[in-house]
Amino acid sequence: MSLFDFADGREGYYGDYGGTFLPEILATTVEELRLCFRKCKEDPTFWAEFVELMRTYSGRPTPVSYLENLSSKLGGARIYVKREDLNHTGSHKINNVMGQGLICKRLGKKRVIAETGAGQHGFATATMAARFGFDCKIYMGAVDVARQRPNVFWMENLGAEVIAVQDGQRTLKDAINECLRDWVTNMGDTHYVLGTACGPHPFPEMVSFFQAIIGKEARQQIIQEAGKLPDRVYACVGGGSNAIGIFQGFMDDNVELIGVEAGGHGPDSGLHASRLAYKDASVGVAQGFKTYFLQNDDGNMLETHSIAAGLDYIGINPILSDLWEKDRVRFEAATDEMVRDTLKLVMRTEGLIPALESTHAFALAVAEAPKMGKDEVILINQSGRGDKDIFTVADTIEDDHWKEFIKDKAVEYGA
């Protein structure tokens, strides 16, 4: 089953979702990008170049680890983890970014811009820009700048300019708006490195294309490590790029695919970012594409919340919206509370430190594994590592030693 065999006149659509809804001024730029991407996709040497770059620069292939302690503690399915956290810069975001770096080179552009939520995508883009010699500007909501300072620190030191976006709710969606404003102004020399499988065509397809490397590797690896295909694959879903990345490896198999969204404070709290698992979202058109959005009856977007900055987004990958409606992907939500507990459990039993985003996938797997048989296999996509979340995690577990350290530092800096 190919997700990208578009019907005539429906290029960029997945069922009813996707499309290109942009100001006319970008029509030529987006068309140029679409054609460049088509050429690259059809050229096998391009994929080979990408894989080689990821091997030598980012440590791919990332391994699949068996979580023996956790599996036996839960007493159900055998749990395996695809280790995207072991990429350079600590998450799957680098896959898409290095791929788009190669595209940007072919487009002959010298400047890149990107939005970022958790900062992982901005961090990866700043890294790519340094490596390829591009100028780089990162837009990040002011709320996210405040909660993800370690990534801001690295972006700036890698030579990127980080703009704290003060509009709207000052998170990921507002950073995307700001990127669109930059792009309509500077499209001549600038490529917009969108960080997830959202936005106007060809972005969902292009981001999925590069992230497919996760699923391609994982399918072979799990067969080797577990001796069989997984029964279930879990991935967290913010915009939906790591999920579509790993899911693509198992599209044609009898494997259940589970997307886990940010449940925040729960279903009726109004403080979450679950577009499909909860009932608050409806179909709309914003930020260049049609999909399910958390919006009110007037089509204005709602506030969203998650403990994980990278999942805190109003819209969702249009490919996933379609796969959900076709019952090919099941959607669930993990609340902030579940995520906190799961993180502690995974750290103590396995010595893994998943990003708060990725911990959502773990949380659902941990909840469901005990009800599964010992012969069954679970594969979790650990999309990133949790180092960046040190401030948030320290806050929620109220770590006294950490607080003392911060106070001492503050004194040292003359606060």
Added chain:
Amino acid sequence: MVLEQYLRDRLQQKNLLLMTHVVCGYPSFDDNWRELEIMAEFGVDMVELQFPFSEPSADGPLFVKANQQAVADGVRPADCFEFMRKVSEHFPFKVLMMGYYNTAFKMGHETFITKLSAAGGCGYILPDLPVEEAGELHTLSKPKELAPIVLMTPTNTDARLKILGAAAEGFIYAVARKGVTGGQTEMGDDLKAFIAHCRQHTNLPIAVGFGVSQKADLDFLRGKADIAIIGTAALKAWENGGEDGLRTFFSGLLG
């Protein structure tokens, strides 16, 4: 077409028409009304009433603030239609809806067209709705004589301008430069060439917007374009000087 004919009639008397813009409910509907009274005093020919949207990604800082404030104040599309009805009944100028596509999409195309028509609107400008996606709305607009306004931009290829020209009704909204609303536009040879280029692909009146803010800009556009679009500059004048500020602004613009 009602709107096109209206514009052609006006163009018999004036060589450059004026279209202005207000963001509905910002700072308030009362302020909007007083702004519109001044605009009418100065003989403005058309007004775009922007329906506020939470993600105004094609707007510059001042309109972004206006959209967000209005949304935060609870301004809803129903309020905007109601306001539009009062405006179109009271004022001599023609009124258009301007906004983002999701506002129309969420209420449904038919509802949108019906309400717009009932409110006395003459057309609509949805800058994030490309012509490929506008087919159904355009079809529904025809029996109501509503003009779907198409934008032409300096980055469009000839092939694209041809498609845009074929889809357009009422008038063409020619975007004077790259970028978002607000900010400066250089009124020079490039713009002159761009307007001429648009003419090759349409017989409709051409309105030029983005960065049109002063008398010199209007002088430049006279003889080249048919309509000048004043957006951010008028809101800035209102914010800085209220009624007096806006009157002074229009006196300077048209003096």
